[in-house]
Amino acid sequence: MECVDSCLQFDDESFALKLQLEEIEAQRELQSGKWTEKNPPDFALAFDAFQAELEKALYLVEDLKFAHSIAKAVDSDAVAIRESMVEETQSVQDRDFALSLNEDENLPSTNDTTTMDVSRFEAESVDWDHILRATEASTFSNESCSTVAGPSTHYTLRQKAVLEHLPQLKVECCVCRESVHPHFTVRLMCSDIYCKPCLKFHFLRAAKDESIFPPKCHRQPIDISNIEADFSTEELTVYRAAELEFTSMDRVYCAEPECAKFVPMPQRTPDYASCEACGAETCMHCKALAHDGGCVADVTRQILLDFADEQGWKPCVGCGELVFRYEGCDHMT
Known part of the structure; x- marks a missing residue:
């Protein structure tokens, strides 16, 4: 394998590992809930373990990439290194020869030294080739493999399976059955996976149909915080x-036929309900449009009027409230 190809392969593997680390961080942000530091949930432990494994693999890939670079540099510069070694050996021999002339000693055998040094260098070159082949064999091969990744499978084989399927790293929505990127999905407490458009449509449909409110999946209510960020203000x-x-225990609707909007509690008084949509007022007793005077549907008021009649109390001609004479004349002003 050429060094350029190996480096490109290492770059792809490094990029794939970094994408998986980013995916882990994205999934962490989607999870909600609180827990004690010494008692994290299972999914948090799984994220931590997988993140540690990915980081180790990333360090391995970076180290192998660096080792390949060094090995290839030595291999490509072998000729220049050999020439440099020959020149250096020749210089040493010339120096030894000059010293031997001064001391009238026999020349040392230069052929053996040269042969030994060059042979040793050639052996070292062969060792570099072996290192290249060994590191290539230890990395994630691009060749097809029938190994199925699993908990007991060696990490390199599991990582290879992930890399082979990286372009198809998508999940299926349980509603529309479309395959989408995990960033655009929501995993609910029941483990079902919704794409965000489908989950948003589910909430908007429930807002129009009380029979399916609140939105549920496997009979478990869905928290709107899972999708609230995707809603517009309207x-x-x-x-x-x-x-x-839908959650009100005492519903009052606007009595104006063309409106008929729900009137929430803050817009009500004991006698009238004011509609913000059309401005009409509704009688809280008979649920018709507001009218003057007491309402015959007001049971409490009717009981009071019957009691007042028995006691001889009379309504005020000005305001309609009940009055009775405590003392003085019968004249009222």
């Missing part, structure tokens, strides 16, 4: 209004 207002209406 859509969120519609949903919150429906939520207020």
